[in-house]
Amino acid sequence: MSSIVVKNLKKNMGPEKTLEIKQLNIESPNIIGLLGPNGAGKSTILKLLSGSVEFFDGEIKINGINIREEKKNAVKRIGSLIENPRFYQFVSGSHLLNFIDSIRRGSDVGIKVEVKSVLDETGLVKKGNALINTYSTGELKRLSLGAAIIGNPDIVLLDEPLDNLDILGEVVLDNIINKISNGKNKILVMASHDLGLLEKFCNKVIILIDGKIEEIVAMDHFGNKKIITLSRDVQSNLSLSKEYEVLGNEIIVDLGENEEIISLIRELNSQDYKVKKINDYSILKRKYLDILKIKGMSIHH
């Protein structure tokens, strides 16, 4: 089983900005999202977990190994993509993957097969032997994803994985995340501004504001829920054939087929409620916007 344990973590992120996490435990299998405004500390957490930032207060344990005391062993099973690197311009993609994998393994055994497999997985077989300075932005991003997953690491850290991705890249990312989610021993932590990506794949999303964990949102039970905005506030005597939750002039209902939606609209109309709009229900978006509003960070219309 893979695990990440963070205790009393403190890291200075710049003038009057500190990342502070009292306790965070992640066990495999798990896909965790990090959400927050710019400068909230998402990338800093990933840098700390990946071992690329070594000066911090507190404790980080990867698979039970203290990253400060035994960094080499702690990060051996971690793959990361942080800050969209431009990489080294005058080596080929194959060379780069070969280099990263051999350092992680500590030997050259089985490297060629692994590099070939990752190039295939990222759709870069034809570009594998070309120098990196000939790669397009999308290809470079796919290579970065390849560098993060080469060697089949147990823990993968992805920082804004959707940035600079073309359609092919999005398919590659989907496949990579699906593969990770099928592994019993795998943890994926990804920081993203894309709520759709986080909702689609994550079990939990950590909302960070000003370097602190504001809320951890569980994402596993929202299925086909829709949020229906009505013309007036919902009264207590509203009776529907489906179970619903009320939020002012909105109701949240689990709806499947189109016929169910049409039927529900008829029911609402018959009780003098007009439907203004119907959206997929996003608890994440709601919670996130509520938190931003409370923190005085939302935009006023």
Added chain:
Amino acid sequence: MLFELKKISGFFTLNFWNSRAFAFMAFLTIVISLLMFILTFFTFGSIIQSFVQEGGISLYLPEQLKEATFNFIWGNIFIYLPILGAAFFAAGSISYELEQKTIYQLFSLPVSREVILLGKLISSFIATATIVTIYISIQFLSFIIAFQTLPSLNFVTYYFLALLLTFSDVSMGIAVSTFFSKQSNAYISYLILYIVVMDILSLIFQASGLNPLLIKTNADRIVYRVFMNLDPYVLYYGGSISPAPIWQILYSLEILLAYSGCFLFIAYLMFLRRGIVK
């Protein structure tokens, strides 16, 4: 550790060898060498004349002195190559990682920062030493063509000192590189430090009666003083058309090693401290 060091230095050396900077430096070195060949092969007589006429020595110099003069002139120009090579390959090597954000990938690998720094140092040294070797190889061939004989054993000392000088220049480049997160700033600072600051320090030392050989740029010139102990910039130790005595070679060697050690220590401290967040 050796496996990781071999991988890191091999990877970055390959990156240097494939780079435009290396192609440019190699091209420049070949052009300079060809110009030197023309200078010393076709116009050697008049060079020798202008070089020694003040001493009233005729063109019919002993062959040994002609050979020494030939290598001395090549050595005078050589001195600039490791400076430029170290500027291209070493001074930008750490700042490149910060500028291109590749440092996060590098630091997240299961390898210590000391090994990464050492790998960077070795790769920068190999790239610069390759340039140095190209020049000295052409010098060697030119010598054989000009004199129809192999150069004296001093040539081996010359090559060894050239490599030591390259190492100290690369160490200085790496140290400067750890201070900057932009490659261009690191290049410029390295060149200013080398060309301007060191020269001013040399003048201050000479004016104050202190030993100017303690300044790196002066110690560097031991490379060509193994042929003739003349230094147009420093008159501290007089000068002679004989090769520099062994004690001066060893003294300069110690100074270059001491500089390398200091620069590497600074680089180590700076690189270890890098707790990059932004």
